[in-house]
Amino acid sequence: MARRAILYGLVGGVLIAFLKFIEYKHFVHEYPTELYGGLVAILFTAIGIYFGLKWTRSREVVIVKEVLVPAGGPFVLNAEKLKELGITQREHEILGLIAQGLSSREIGEKLFVAESTVKTHSARLFDKMSVNRRVNAVQKAKDLGLIP
Amino acid sequence: MARRAILYGLVGGVLIAFLKFIEYKHFVHEYPTELYGGLVAILFTAIGIYFGLKWTRSREVVIVKEVLVPAGGPFVLNAEKLKELGITQREHEILGLIAQGLSSREIGEKLFVAESTVKTHSARLFDKMSVNRRVNAVQKAKDLGLIP
DNA sequence: CCCGAAATCATACGAACGGATGACGACAGC
DNA sequence: GCTGTCGTCATCCGTTCGTATGATTTCGGG
Numbered sequence A, B: 001m002a003r004r005a006i007l008y009g010l011v012g013g014v015l016i017a018f019l020k021f022i023e024y025k026h027f028v029h030e031y032p033t034e035l036y037g038g039l040v041a042i043l044f045t046a047i048g049i050y051f052g053l054k055w056t057r058s059r060e061v062v063i064v065k066e067v068l069v070p071a072g073g074p075f076v077l078n079a080e081k082l083k084e085l086g087i088t089q090r091e092h093e094i095l096g097l098i099a100q101g102l103s104s105r106e107i108g109e110k111l112f113v114a115e116s117t118v119k120t121h122s123a124r125l126f127d128k129m130s131v132n133r134r135v136n137a138v139q140k141a142k143d144l145g146l147i148p
Numbered sequence C: 001c002c003c004g005a006a007a008t009c010a011t012a013c014g015a016a017c018g019g020a021t022g023a024c025g026a027c028a029g030c
Numbered sequence D: 001g002c003t004g005t006c007g008t009c010a011t012c013c014g015t016t017c018g019t020a021t022g023a024t025t026t027c028g029g030g
Helices: A001-027 A035-054 A080-084 A089-099 A102-112 A115-129 A133-144 B002-025 B035-063 B079-085 B089-099 B105-109 B117-129 B132-142
Strands: none
Touching: A089 A102, A089 A115, A089 A133, A102 A115, A102 A133, A102 B035, A115 A133, A133 B089, A133 B132, B089 B105, B089 B117, B089 B132, B117 B132
Protein backbone atom coordinates (compact mmCIF):
# COMPACT_ATOMS: atom_id res chain seq x y z
CA MET A 1 0.00 0.00 0.00
CA ALA A 2 2.79 2.39 -0.79
CA ARG A 3 0.52 3.99 -3.31
CA ARG A 4 -2.06 4.63 -0.66
CA ALA A 5 0.50 6.37 1.56
CA ILE A 6 1.70 8.48 -1.32
CA LEU A 7 -1.82 9.53 -2.15
CA TYR A 8 -2.50 10.45 1.43
CA GLY A 9 0.69 12.45 1.32
CA LEU A 10 -0.54 14.24 -1.74
CA VAL A 11 -3.86 14.95 -0.11
CA GLY A 12 -2.05 16.39 2.88
CA GLY A 13 0.10 18.47 0.61
CA VAL A 14 -2.88 19.86 -1.17
CA LEU A 15 -4.50 20.62 2.16
CA ILE A 16 -1.48 22.49 3.42
CA ALA A 17 -1.12 24.39 0.20
CA PHE A 18 -4.78 25.29 0.33
CA LEU A 19 -4.58 26.54 3.87
CA LYS A 20 -1.43 28.48 3.15
CA PHE A 21 -3.18 30.07 0.24
CA ILE A 22 -5.99 31.13 2.50
CA GLU A 23 -3.59 32.51 5.05
CA TYR A 24 -1.54 34.29 2.44
CA LYS A 25 -4.50 36.03 0.99
CA HIS A 26 -5.86 36.96 4.39
CA PHE A 27 -9.23 35.84 3.20
CA VAL A 28 -9.82 34.61 6.67
CA HIS A 29 -10.46 38.14 7.82
CA GLU A 30 -13.03 38.85 5.20
CA TYR A 31 -15.37 35.87 5.23
CA PRO A 32 -16.89 33.70 7.94
CA THR A 33 -15.13 30.51 8.91
CA GLU A 34 -18.04 28.41 7.77
CA LEU A 35 -17.39 29.34 4.19
CA TYR A 36 -13.88 27.97 4.27
CA GLY A 37 -15.03 24.91 6.12
CA GLY A 38 -17.63 24.32 3.47
CA LEU A 39 -15.17 24.80 0.65
CA VAL A 40 -12.72 22.42 2.23
CA ALA A 41 -15.48 19.93 2.93
CA ILE A 42 -16.76 19.96 -0.62
CA LEU A 43 -13.26 19.76 -2.03
CA PHE A 44 -12.23 16.80 0.07
CA THR A 45 -15.54 15.04 -0.31
CA ALA A 46 -14.89 15.12 -4.01
CA ILE A 47 -11.33 13.93 -3.49
CA GLY A 48 -12.54 11.14 -1.25
CA ILE A 49 -15.16 10.02 -3.75
CA TYR A 50 -12.62 10.12 -6.52
CA PHE A 51 -10.05 7.99 -4.77
CA GLY A 52 -12.64 5.72 -3.26
CA LEU A 53 -13.95 4.93 -6.73
CA LYS A 54 -10.49 4.74 -8.18
CA TRP A 55 -9.25 2.17 -5.69
CA THR A 56 -12.22 -0.10 -6.08
CA ARG A 57 -12.83 0.46 -9.73
CA SER A 58 -11.29 -2.72 -11.11
CA ARG A 59 -12.42 -4.98 -8.32
CA GLU A 60 -14.14 -8.01 -9.75
CA VAL A 61 -16.69 -9.66 -7.52
CA VAL A 62 -17.59 -13.18 -8.57
CA ILE A 63 -20.66 -14.52 -6.85
CA VAL A 64 -21.74 -17.92 -8.08
CA LYS A 65 -25.14 -18.94 -6.87
CA GLU A 66 -25.80 -22.62 -7.40
CA VAL A 67 -29.44 -23.50 -7.66
CA LEU A 68 -29.96 -26.91 -9.12
CA VAL A 69 -28.05 -30.08 -9.85
CA PRO A 70 -30.22 -31.87 -12.38
CA ALA A 71 -28.12 -34.81 -13.49
CA GLY A 72 -24.62 -36.01 -14.07
CA GLY A 73 -25.39 -38.68 -16.64
CA PRO A 74 -24.31 -38.60 -20.26
CA PHE A 75 -27.44 -36.65 -21.23
CA VAL A 76 -31.08 -37.53 -21.39
CA LEU A 77 -33.35 -35.48 -23.55
CA ASN A 78 -36.21 -33.77 -21.81
CA ALA A 79 -39.01 -34.85 -24.13
CA GLU A 80 -41.71 -33.44 -21.90
CA LYS A 81 -40.28 -29.96 -22.10
CA LEU A 82 -40.03 -30.29 -25.83
CA LYS A 83 -43.66 -31.21 -26.15
CA GLU A 84 -44.70 -28.67 -23.56
CA LEU A 85 -43.09 -25.90 -25.55
CA GLY A 86 -44.40 -27.29 -28.82
CA ILE A 87 -40.99 -27.56 -30.39
CA THR A 88 -40.95 -29.69 -33.54
CA GLN A 89 -38.21 -32.10 -34.59
CA ARG A 90 -36.92 -29.76 -37.23
CA GLU A 91 -36.75 -26.88 -34.81
CA HIS A 92 -34.97 -29.03 -32.29
CA GLU A 93 -32.52 -30.12 -34.92
CA ILE A 94 -31.78 -26.53 -35.78
CA LEU A 95 -31.46 -25.68 -32.12
CA GLY A 96 -28.67 -28.23 -31.84
CA LEU A 97 -26.84 -26.76 -34.81
CA ILE A 98 -27.23 -23.26 -33.45
CA ALA A 99 -25.67 -24.47 -30.21
CA GLN A 100 -22.68 -25.62 -32.22
CA GLY A 101 -22.10 -22.06 -33.29
CA LEU A 102 -23.20 -22.40 -36.89
CA SER A 103 -24.65 -19.47 -38.78
CA SER A 104 -28.03 -19.64 -40.44
CA ARG A 105 -26.37 -20.07 -43.79
CA GLU A 106 -24.17 -22.91 -42.60
CA ILE A 107 -27.14 -24.67 -41.08
CA GLY A 108 -29.01 -24.32 -44.34
CA GLU A 109 -26.13 -25.86 -46.26
CA LYS A 110 -25.89 -28.71 -43.78
CA LEU A 111 -29.60 -29.48 -44.00
CA PHE A 112 -29.90 -28.72 -47.73
CA VAL A 113 -32.49 -26.04 -47.21
CA ALA A 114 -32.52 -22.32 -47.84
CA GLU A 115 -31.14 -19.86 -45.32
CA SER A 116 -34.56 -18.24 -45.09
CA THR A 117 -36.04 -21.54 -43.99
CA VAL A 118 -33.55 -21.80 -41.19
CA LYS A 119 -34.38 -18.29 -40.13
CA THR A 120 -38.07 -19.09 -40.08
CA HIS A 121 -37.45 -22.14 -37.93
CA SER A 122 -35.19 -20.30 -35.55
CA ALA A 123 -37.63 -17.42 -35.29
CA ARG A 124 -40.43 -19.76 -34.27
CA LEU A 125 -38.03 -21.55 -31.98
CA PHE A 126 -37.08 -18.36 -30.22
CA ASP A 127 -40.72 -17.46 -29.90
CA LYS A 128 -41.56 -20.79 -28.30
CA MET A 129 -38.60 -20.58 -25.97
CA SER A 130 -39.32 -16.96 -25.11
CA VAL A 131 -35.87 -15.75 -26.03
CA ASN A 132 -34.67 -13.28 -28.58
CA ARG A 133 -31.05 -14.24 -29.15
CA ARG A 134 -29.12 -17.33 -30.15
CA VAL A 135 -26.95 -17.41 -27.08
CA ASN A 136 -30.00 -17.14 -24.84
CA ALA A 137 -31.67 -20.02 -26.64
CA VAL A 138 -28.59 -22.22 -26.21
CA GLN A 139 -28.27 -21.30 -22.56
CA LYS A 140 -31.89 -22.04 -21.85
CA ALA A 141 -31.93 -25.22 -23.89
CA LYS A 142 -29.01 -26.62 -21.91
CA ASP A 143 -30.67 -25.79 -18.63
CA LEU A 144 -33.88 -27.46 -19.74
CA GLY A 145 -32.12 -30.56 -20.99
CA LEU A 146 -33.08 -29.98 -24.60
CA ILE A 147 -29.52 -30.33 -25.81
CA PRO A 148 -26.36 -31.85 -24.31
CA MET B 1 -30.49 9.02 -9.58
CA ALA B 2 -32.70 10.10 -6.75
CA ARG B 3 -30.45 8.19 -4.39
CA ARG B 4 -27.54 10.32 -5.43
CA ALA B 5 -29.46 13.51 -4.74
CA ILE B 6 -30.52 12.22 -1.34
CA LEU B 7 -26.96 11.37 -0.41
CA TYR B 8 -25.74 14.77 -1.48
CA GLY B 9 -28.46 16.23 0.69
CA LEU B 10 -27.26 14.17 3.63
CA VAL B 11 -23.70 15.32 3.08
CA GLY B 12 -24.87 18.90 3.02
CA GLY B 13 -26.84 18.34 6.20
CA VAL B 14 -23.86 16.86 7.97
CA LEU B 15 -21.76 19.77 6.82
CA ILE B 16 -24.20 22.32 8.19
CA ALA B 17 -24.53 20.47 11.46
CA PHE B 18 -20.78 20.28 11.80
CA LEU B 19 -20.33 23.98 11.19
CA LYS B 20 -23.08 24.84 13.65
CA PHE B 21 -21.34 22.69 16.19
CA ILE B 22 -18.14 24.62 15.69
CA GLU B 23 -19.93 27.89 16.03
CA TYR B 24 -21.82 26.78 19.08
CA LYS B 25 -18.73 25.69 20.93
CA HIS B 26 -16.80 28.78 19.93
CA PHE B 27 -13.85 26.58 19.23
CA VAL B 28 -12.95 28.96 16.50
CA HIS B 29 -11.57 31.41 18.99
CA GLU B 30 -9.30 28.95 20.65
CA TYR B 31 -7.47 27.18 17.85
CA PRO B 32 -5.99 28.25 14.50
CA THR B 33 -8.15 28.03 11.42
CA GLU B 34 -5.88 25.45 9.83
CA LEU B 35 -6.81 22.94 12.47
CA TYR B 36 -10.48 23.14 11.66
CA GLY B 37 -9.76 23.08 7.97
CA GLY B 38 -7.74 19.92 8.48
CA LEU B 39 -10.43 18.28 10.57
CA VAL B 40 -13.08 19.12 8.02
CA ALA B 41 -10.86 17.89 5.24
CA ILE B 42 -10.15 14.57 6.94
CA LEU B 43 -13.77 14.08 7.89
CA PHE B 44 -15.12 14.73 4.44
CA THR B 45 -12.40 12.80 2.73
CA ALA B 46 -13.54 9.85 4.79
CA ILE B 47 -17.17 10.57 3.92
CA GLY B 48 -16.29 10.81 0.26
CA ILE B 49 -14.38 7.54 0.35
CA TYR B 50 -17.23 5.89 2.19
CA PHE B 51 -19.87 6.90 -0.30
CA GLY B 52 -17.56 6.25 -3.21
CA LEU B 53 -17.08 2.70 -1.96
CA LYS B 54 -20.75 2.34 -1.18
CA TRP B 55 -21.80 3.30 -4.67
CA THR B 56 -19.22 1.09 -6.24
CA ARG B 57 -20.32 -1.82 -4.12
CA SER B 58 -23.94 -1.41 -4.95
CA ARG B 59 -23.14 -1.14 -8.62
CA GLU B 60 -21.27 -4.42 -8.64
CA VAL B 61 -23.89 -6.18 -6.60
CA VAL B 62 -26.39 -5.48 -9.34
CA ILE B 63 -24.20 -7.52 -11.67
CA VAL B 64 -24.86 -10.67 -9.68
CA LYS B 65 -27.18 -13.04 -11.43
CA GLU B 66 -28.65 -16.38 -10.54
CA VAL B 67 -27.18 -19.08 -12.68
CA LEU B 68 -28.33 -22.62 -13.04
CA VAL B 69 -25.37 -24.92 -12.54
CA PRO B 70 -25.79 -28.25 -14.30
CA ALA B 71 -23.55 -30.64 -12.46
CA GLY B 72 -20.08 -31.49 -11.36
CA GLY B 73 -17.89 -29.43 -9.08
CA PRO B 74 -18.60 -25.85 -8.13
CA PHE B 75 -16.35 -24.84 -11.05
CA VAL B 76 -12.68 -24.16 -10.99
CA LEU B 77 -11.33 -21.60 -13.37
CA ASN B 78 -8.61 -22.72 -15.72
CA ALA B 79 -6.15 -19.94 -15.06
CA GLU B 80 -3.41 -21.56 -17.15
CA LYS B 81 -5.52 -21.51 -20.26
CA LEU B 82 -6.44 -17.93 -19.60
CA LYS B 83 -2.82 -16.91 -19.36
CA GLU B 84 -1.85 -19.13 -22.25
CA LEU B 85 -4.34 -17.39 -24.49
CA GLY B 86 -3.42 -13.99 -23.12
CA ILE B 87 -6.94 -13.17 -22.06
CA THR B 88 -7.13 -10.19 -19.71
CA GLN B 89 -9.44 -9.81 -16.74
CA ARG B 90 -11.69 -7.43 -18.55
CA GLU B 91 -11.97 -9.67 -21.56
CA HIS B 92 -12.75 -12.61 -19.32
CA GLU B 93 -15.38 -10.58 -17.55
CA ILE B 94 -17.01 -9.74 -20.85
CA LEU B 95 -16.79 -13.34 -21.94
CA GLY B 96 -18.89 -14.29 -18.95
CA LEU B 97 -21.51 -11.70 -19.75
CA ILE B 98 -21.62 -12.80 -23.38
CA ALA B 99 -22.24 -16.33 -22.16
CA GLN B 100 -25.26 -15.03 -20.31
CA GLY B 101 -26.73 -13.92 -23.60
CA LEU B 102 -26.32 -10.19 -23.13
CA SER B 103 -25.89 -7.91 -26.11
CA SER B 104 -22.90 -5.62 -26.42
CA ARG B 105 -25.02 -2.69 -25.39
CA GLU B 106 -26.36 -4.43 -22.31
CA ILE B 107 -22.86 -5.41 -21.29
CA GLY B 108 -21.74 -1.84 -21.70
CA GLU B 109 -24.55 -0.61 -19.48
CA LYS B 110 -23.76 -3.22 -16.88
CA LEU B 111 -20.07 -2.34 -16.77
CA PHE B 112 -20.60 1.40 -17.24
CA VAL B 113 -18.56 1.58 -20.42
CA ALA B 114 -19.43 2.41 -24.00
CA GLU B 115 -20.76 -0.21 -26.36
CA SER B 116 -17.76 0.36 -28.60
CA THR B 117 -15.48 -0.60 -25.74
CA VAL B 118 -17.30 -3.86 -25.29
CA LYS B 119 -17.01 -4.54 -28.98
CA THR B 120 -13.29 -3.87 -28.89
CA HIS B 121 -12.86 -6.27 -26.00
CA SER B 122 -14.95 -8.97 -27.58
CA ALA B 123 -13.15 -8.59 -30.90
CA ARG B 124 -9.79 -9.13 -29.22
CA LEU B 125 -11.29 -11.96 -27.22
CA PHE B 126 -12.54 -13.75 -30.33
CA ASP B 127 -9.17 -13.27 -31.93
CA LYS B 128 -7.37 -14.82 -28.96
CA MET B 129 -9.81 -17.68 -28.81
CA SER B 130 -9.69 -18.22 -32.56
CA VAL B 131 -13.43 -17.93 -33.01
CA ASN B 132 -15.58 -15.56 -34.97
CA ARG B 133 -18.95 -15.79 -33.30
CA ARG B 134 -20.35 -15.34 -29.82
CA VAL B 135 -21.84 -18.80 -29.59
CA ASN B 136 -18.54 -20.36 -30.61
CA ALA B 137 -16.70 -18.38 -27.99
CA VAL B 138 -19.12 -19.50 -25.27
CA GLN B 139 -18.93 -23.12 -26.40
CA LYS B 140 -15.15 -23.13 -26.42
CA ALA B 141 -14.87 -21.25 -23.15
CA LYS B 142 -17.00 -23.83 -21.39
CA ASP B 143 -14.94 -26.65 -22.78
CA LEU B 144 -11.74 -25.00 -21.65
CA GLY B 145 -13.05 -24.26 -18.18
CA LEU B 146 -12.91 -20.51 -18.68
CA ILE B 147 -16.49 -20.03 -17.54
CA PRO B 148 -18.91 -22.20 -15.53
C1' DC C 1 11.60 8.94 -18.25
C1' DC C 2 10.22 6.29 -22.02
C1' DC C 3 7.78 1.99 -23.50
C1' DG C 4 4.42 -1.49 -23.64
C1' DA C 5 0.18 -3.45 -21.88
C1' DA C 6 -4.42 -2.63 -20.87
C1' DA C 7 -8.63 -0.20 -20.95
C1' DT C 8 -11.27 3.18 -22.93
C1' DC C 9 -13.93 5.42 -26.88
C1' DA C 10 -15.10 6.50 -31.69
C1' DT C 11 -16.37 5.67 -36.49
C1' DA C 12 -17.45 3.03 -40.40
C1' DC C 13 -19.00 -0.83 -43.13
C1' DG C 14 -20.45 -5.32 -44.50
C1' DA C 15 -22.40 -9.46 -42.65
C1' DA C 16 -25.49 -11.73 -39.74
C1' DC C 17 -29.44 -11.75 -37.00
C1' DG C 18 -34.41 -11.03 -35.37
C1' DG C 19 -39.11 -9.92 -36.37
C1' DA C 20 -43.05 -9.56 -39.33
C1' DT C 21 -45.56 -11.13 -43.05
C1' DG C 22 -47.15 -13.77 -46.87
C1' DA C 23 -47.21 -17.76 -49.62
C1' DC C 24 -47.16 -22.70 -51.19
C1' DG C 25 -47.25 -27.79 -50.87
C1' DA C 26 -47.65 -32.13 -48.22
C1' DC C 27 -49.97 -34.77 -45.08
C1' DA C 28 -52.99 -36.30 -41.23
C1' DG C 29 -57.37 -36.25 -39.06
C1' DC C 30 -62.10 -35.14 -38.60
C1' DG D 1 -63.62 -31.83 -48.57
C1' DC D 2 -61.93 -28.89 -45.07
C1' DT D 3 -58.75 -27.78 -41.49
C1' DG D 4 -54.62 -27.69 -38.94
C1' DT D 5 -49.80 -28.63 -38.62
C1' DC D 6 -45.40 -28.75 -40.54
C1' DG D 7 -41.84 -27.69 -43.59
C1' DT D 8 -40.41 -24.89 -47.14
C1' DC D 9 -39.13 -20.27 -49.32
C1' DA D 10 -39.13 -15.29 -49.95
C1' DT D 11 -38.95 -10.21 -48.94
C1' DC D 12 -38.42 -6.28 -46.09
C1' DC D 13 -36.58 -3.62 -42.36
C1' DG D 14 -34.22 -2.43 -38.34
C1' DT D 15 -30.85 -4.03 -35.06
C1' DT D 16 -26.84 -6.38 -33.65
C1' DC D 17 -22.42 -8.38 -34.67
C1' DG D 18 -17.76 -8.74 -36.38
C1' DT D 19 -13.93 -6.41 -38.16
C1' DA D 20 -10.70 -2.77 -38.97
C1' DT D 21 -8.54 1.38 -37.72
C1' DG D 22 -7.07 5.00 -34.96
C1' DA D 23 -6.82 7.60 -30.80
C1' DT D 24 -6.29 8.61 -25.72
C1' DT D 25 -5.32 7.52 -20.97
C1' DT D 26 -3.43 5.01 -17.15
C1' DC D 27 -0.11 2.15 -15.07
C1' DG D 28 3.88 -0.67 -14.24
C1' DG D 29 8.57 -2.13 -15.56
C1' DG D 30 12.98 -1.46 -17.47
